[in-house]
Amino acid sequence: MIKKIIFTIGFLMTFAASAQKVNDNEAVTSIAEKLRLAMISGEKTALESLILPELTYGHSGGHIDDAKEFVEKLVSKKSDFLTIDITNQTINIVGSTAIVRHHFYATTADFGKDPGDVTLDIVLVWVKTGNGWKLLARQAVKSGKKK
Structure with a gap:
């Protein structure tokens, strides 16, 4: 009887962990989409709500933005x-x-530059906080892949 109880508890814990991972996966997918939309809109409040103050944002050309610079560049266009x-x-x-x-x-259509197209490979690092998933790091590298 005890073996059945232990087996059942183990099964339920495994199931709960699996369900949590699916929920986290959906939440991260959703928050990544919110970041994409906020980067297009340049809306300051939306951008700030998605990132941690410790954000490090690496561009493909080598420049690194902190959280303040990341937001400012998108808001100012x-x-x-x-x-x-x-x-x-x-x-x-x-x-x-x-x-x-x-x-x-x-x-x-960066301010002071001709319009252009960008093709990059990106890695994002998100951290789950008490206020949901927040962006901690982003790094881009130039990609030869075309759309």
């Missing part, structure tokens, strides 16, 4: 994304950390 398309997204959740990888295709 110094970095202006007209469109952003995400493909081949994968999510790997380890504890309270989510690693998201995807291909990033964008049309830009």
